[in-house]
Amino acid sequence: MxxxxxxxxxxxxxxxxxxxxxxxxxxxxxxxxxxxxxxxxxxxxxxxxxxxxxxxxxxxxxxxxxxxxxxxxxxxxxxxxxxxxxxxxxxxxxxxxxxxxxxxxxxxxxGGRSFENDNLDHLEWMGRFIGRIHLVGQKQQFKVRPNLSTDEYLKQAKHNILASNMLPTHLETAFLAILEPLCKTAEQQFNQQKYNAFRLHGDCHAGNILWRDGPFFVDLDDARNGPAIQDIWMMLSGNRDQQMLQLDTILAGYEEFCAFNAAELKLIEPLRAMRMVHYMGWIAKRWCDPAFQHSFAWFAEEKYWEQQILSFKEQLAQLNEEPLRLMSGL
Incomplete structure (x- = not known):
């Protein structure tokens, strides 16, 4: 080999x-x-x-x-x-x-400490730097790196999940009964929304940020072309009101450097669904790596798949709710 x-x-x-x-x-x-x-x-x-x-x-x-x-x-x-x-x-x-x-x-x-994504001052700071990243990212697109797509994050991920043979047989019907409509709805909502695709960090969450008198971004390993909101939505946490406050705070800093298209807020829940399915597909595809079997041992447990059925049902319901909006009217 x-x-x-x-x-x-x-x-x-x-x-x-x-x-x-x-x-x-x-x-x-x-x-x-x-x-x-x-x-x-x-x-x-x-x-x-x-x-x-x-x-x-x-x-x-x-x-x-x-x-x-x-x-x-x-x-x-x-x-x-x-x-x-x-x-x-x-x-x-x-x-x-x-x-x-x-x-x-x-x-x-x-070195640095973990980023506090519930700290509004830190979130505004993050917004400014994400805006600066996007200002550079908009100058050109990646030519050989991929676009963020439903083909990779939903269709290919779904194939990897099912090809892994990790899904317990007696849960297959229930799992597919929710996976199919979740993928279909997320794909429709993502692909019907127009956006300007440009170079992104791609995986901008708290785990890829160090705090050392301000943020340090790490790991561009998932960098690709996509919508601006992809580098913003993973900063959000908590209930709907908390997320709207966090959004306003991030975008207050972001808009100092880069204009934001508020229509992209409609992409948050489809992107969340895509990430959920893609994450499962990623583990399934890498299952032959012993490091994955050690670190993600719960992937082989029946309880995990039962929990995913419930999580997918909740996410499908969220896709049918009104998208997050801006409190500031941006």
Whole structure:
């Protein structure tokens, strides 16, 4: 089996990791500390120059080199505008490297605490930086990275779920009875809404933000073309009134740099449904990776699938409710 066919990283040994890093003239002095990443393999270490680094090995056969380089180009453009994003380091004249079949890159290690998405001051700050990211993102579209689409997030995800054979047989009828209308309704609502697609962070949630005298954005791994609201809705939490207040707060900062089309609020619940289905499909597709079986053991439990049936029913009902609106009348 070639590296590019091995989704499980089984040949990514500690010796290979160290050899790859040293091939760039960086020599680790400390051990490798695995950081929280399921899609890729990410490690922190201290080198002989006493600086901390992070090395990221991309999951084989997910992105092409051209798609990764496009991600890196976007990160460099954002960093050039002094947007606090942790961009890959240029070493030996490039940011993307290859060693024994694995693509990898190095980053400076930046510490910070978790982002508080219930802090309105932090949310307004976030809004300003998302607006600045989108101001850069609107200058061009990705050419080789994908668009956010219902084909990937619903149709392909649904196929991966069913092909995994993880769905308990006696729940299949009930699960499909809610999955089908959820996907159909979300697809209709998403595709009927017009929007301006441009380069996004793509996965802008609290887990991809560090707070260190302000926000630091990390992980452009899911960057793609899509609507502005995709980088905003995952900041929202709580009940409807709380979410409307949070929206107003975020967009007050956002609109200092970038205009927002309020019609995109109709996309929030379809996008939420798409993320729910895509998340299940992602785990199903990666189930052959032992790391997923260890970290997501509940995916094989009957109780999880029963809970998903209920969650999908609640989300389908939400799709039929009035979309969130702005309190400010923006």
């Amino acid at each position: 070639s590296v590019q066919d091995d989704f499980s990283f089984s040949s990514l040994t500690p010796d290979l990791i160290l050899d790859a890093i040293e091939s760039l003239g960086i020599y680790p002095e400390s051990g490798l500390i695995a950081l929280n990443s399921y899609e890729n393999r990410v490690y922190q270490f201290i080198a002989d120059d006493k600086k901390r680094y992070v090395v990221k090995f991309y999951r084989p056969n997910r992105w092409s080199s051209a798609q990764i380089e496009e991600e890196h180009e976007f990160a460099a453009q954002l960093a050039a505008e002094e947007i606090p994003l942790i961009a890959p380091m240029a070493l030996q004249g490039k940011t993307l490297h290859q060693y024994q079949g694995y693509y990898f890159t190095l980053y400076p290690s930046v």
